[in-house]
Amino acid sequence: MIEYDIEQRSPEWHIWRSEGIGGSESAAILGLSKYKTPYKTWLLRTGQEMPDPINEDMQRGIDLEDGVVKSLCERFGEEFSPVCGAHEKQPIFRASFDAINADRTVFAEIKCPRTMKLHSAIMSYDIKRIKEEFPDYWIQVQHQYGIDDNLEQGFLVAHVEGQEDAIILIPRDSAFIEKKLRPGIEKFWKTNIVGRKAPELMDSDYEEKYDPEWERLAFEYKAVDQSIKKLLETKEKCRQKLIAMCKDHSCKGYGLKVTKIKERGRVNYGDIPELENIDLERYRKDDIIKWRIS
Numbered sequence: 001m002i003e004y005d006i007e008q009r010s011p012e013w014h015i016w017r018s019e020g021i022g023g024s025e026s027a028a029i030l031g032l033s034k035y036k037t038p039y040k041t042w043l044l045r046t047g048q049e050m051p052d053p054i055n056e057d058m059q060r061g062i063d064l065e066d067g068v069v070k071s072l073c074e075r076f077g078e079e080f081s082p083v084c085g086a087h088e089k090q091p092i093f094r095a096s097f098d099a100i101n102a103d104r105t106v107f108a109e110i111k112c113p114r115t116m117k118l119h120s121a122i123m124s125y126d127i128k129r130i131k132e133e134f135p136d137y138w139i140q141v142q143h144q145y146g147i148d149d150n151l152e153q154g155f156l157v158a159h160v161e162g163q164e165d166a167i168i169l170i171p172r173d174s175a176f177i178e179k180k181l182r183p184g185i186e187k188f189w190k191t192n193i194v195g196r197k198a199p200e201l202m203d204s205d206y207e208e209k210y211d212p213e214w215e216r217l218a219f220e221y222k223a224v225d226q227s228i229k230k231l232l233e234t235k236e237k238c239r240q241k242l243i244a245m246c247k248d249h250s251c252k253g254y255g256l257k258v259t260k261i262k263e264r265g266r267v268n269y270g271d272i273p274e275l276e277n278i279d280l281e282r283y284r285k286d287d288i289i290k291w292r293i294s
Helices: 010-017 023-029 038-045 056-076 117-123 126-133 134-147 174-195 213-247
Strands: 002-004 080-086 094-101 106-111 155-159 167-172 251-253 255-259
Touching: 010 094, 010 126, 023 134, 023 174, 038 174, 038 213, 056 080, 056 094, 056 106, 080 155, 094 134, 106 134, 117 126, 117 155, 117 167, 126 134, 134 155, 134 167, 134 174
Parallel strands: 106 155
Antiparallel strands: 002 080, 080 094, 094 106, 155 167, 251 255
16 A cells, blocks of 8 residues: 555645545445445536535544544554555545554544444444445445555444444455445546546436426427337438349439449547547537436
8 A cells, every 4th residue: 555644624635535445435436335426426526516615524524533543542552543545556546544553454444424324334343234224324435445466354333422432343344345345446547537528417316307497398208209210210221222123223213312432431449559548538529408308
């Protein structure tokens, strides 16, 4: 693991985070988050939307973390501290560890919710329940495991004021990390961040409409669309028959021309080795807004 001497939540830290993918984004990027979608994450990461300001609950969690870290030190009998790190060979994989021990083998992800839901799930010691009810947190711990193979134990901790801290060991899921997490993050980084291509929208990205006028237009549009599809099918059948009747020659008759046109094949720029290290994005024209109705 590459370690960085950066104070978490500082301006330098925000810049550092923007140069890779952190654990809190992984579930959303994979389309498994209960809170964000890949598209929403892409909007935030490309600066098209601004992140929510730190609210009272967020600040409360930040303020309580130091005390939880101290409790972890007492529980394990060794020092824990926050650390910023990245994968040695794939530095886009980054993690801001809430607490990690001195020999970098044990870490903890700390949550400070106001309700007892997460606390109760952890106290049930049911990994399956945590994975199903809190996929963002389970994936966040897996992401942190993926930063360094030497990390042996990753704990999820829930601190609720007035309660004893709930803590559970989340086992490393190597198959998930290597087959789903790492490929998903790499694809998002290359295609959506560097390539600036928008991810496919999920249902929750759409605004639900209940307007009567929308309902009327929707039914009218679908009816017209079905009629057009049938007409296009008939048109294509006629087209194919006309082309067959031409017998490889351009023909005309009864106000209709069928012209044989030969076009040059398109250039596959991806197969040109001389362009491998050239940034073609700077030659791209401005984005075009299009609408698709489905």
